[in-house]
Amino acid sequence: MTPTLTISRLTKSFSDVKALDAVSLTVEPGARVALLGHNGAGKSTMMKIILGLIPFESGTVEVCGAPPGSAAARTQVAYLPENAAFHPALTGQEQIAHYLSLRGESPKQALALLDRVGLHEAAKRRIGTYSKGMRQRVGLAQALIGKPRLLVLDEPTSGLDPVSRRDFYALLDGLAAEGASILLSSHALTEVEARTDRILILSQGRMVAAGALADLRRMAALPVSLHVTARNGYASEIAAALPGAIRAERDVRLDCAQDEKLGFLARITGFGDKVADIEVVPPSLEDIYSHFSRRDGQ
Structure with missing residues (x-):
């Protein structure tokens, strides 16, 4: 299956600052990919290059098999900025109808697009009365025009x-599910942890980690937390049998390496009815992001 987006050893500098340093990635059709990084890591620069807004020094970029910014690429890629701005005097329906006309599409599709993003009831209201969240939905409706293969x-x-x-x-x-590829930048790590297929972490212009969440957990090798709820009177006994465990009333908590997890679980289940519950808490995406950022000197 041909990737929707292919980037190989992409490099971009601004004066003496290297915004992107030999970055490579691929986004397959139907993939939901999160792009993470601190402010100044290179996320916005990469998005601008993908959209064909700025040039780059070296490397290769293909958007749906075409050079970024080319007519072939522009017809297949859509963009939604953080702060979408529209004419406040126009209604949502008028604004989307205008964009449809610019794209050579029928303005009659406007209501259907607004309905898809949950704005059917507000379609005939002026955008100046919309909340910021509603304006974001107008932006998403605009991005969906033409059924793009890649959404940035x-x-x-x-x-x-x-x-x-x-x-x-x-x-x-x-x-x-319909085959569109999604590349999204976000600081809301809890959201993207559950709703994306792959995660890319940029730091100082370099790709420091890439893969599914499970892959990043293995790469980071961070400890796993085990939370044990003991039945009344047994917390002290269980804590004493688990090296490094900390007791808090009925709860017993400990951190262990990934390869020690099964051994500890076997020990805990050996207590039988003395244990009321066990919760295994793997490293969160926030933990993983902090790990790779610190490792890169942030």
Whole structure:
């Protein structure tokens, strides 16, 4: 299957600052990929290059098999910035109808696009009355024009309430199921942990980690936390039998290396009815991101 996006040893500098340093990645059709990194890591620079807005010094970039910024690429890629801005005097329907006309599409599709992003009831209201979250949804409706093969989203859930964020990711899931590739930048690590297939971590212009969450956990080799809930009267006995364990009333907690996890679990289950519950807590994406960022000197 031909990748939707292919980047090989991409390098970009601004004066004496190297914004991207030999970065390589691929995004397959239907993949949901999160791009993470501190401010200044190179995320925005990479997105601008993918969209064909700025040139680059060396390396190769192919967007749907075409050079970035070319007519062939532009017809197949869509972009949603963090702060989408629209004419406040236009209604949502008028704004999307205008964009449809610019793309050579029928303006009659406007209501269907707004309905897809949850704005059907507000379609005839002026955008000046919309909340920031509603304006983000107008931006997403605009990005969906022409059924793009690649969506580039910069902090797409900025300004959305929790329910709207859930609905937004459900919409992205549906687009991915239809074959669209999604590359999104976000600082909301808890969100992307559960709703993306692959994670890319940039630091100082370099790709310091890439892969599925399970792959990054293995690469980081961070400890696993075990939370044991003891039945009344047995917490002290269980804690004493587990090296490094800490007792807090009925709870016993300890951290262990990945390769020690099964051994500790066998020891804990050996207590039988003295244990009420066991919770295994793997390193979170926030833990993993912090690990790779610190390793790279951040």
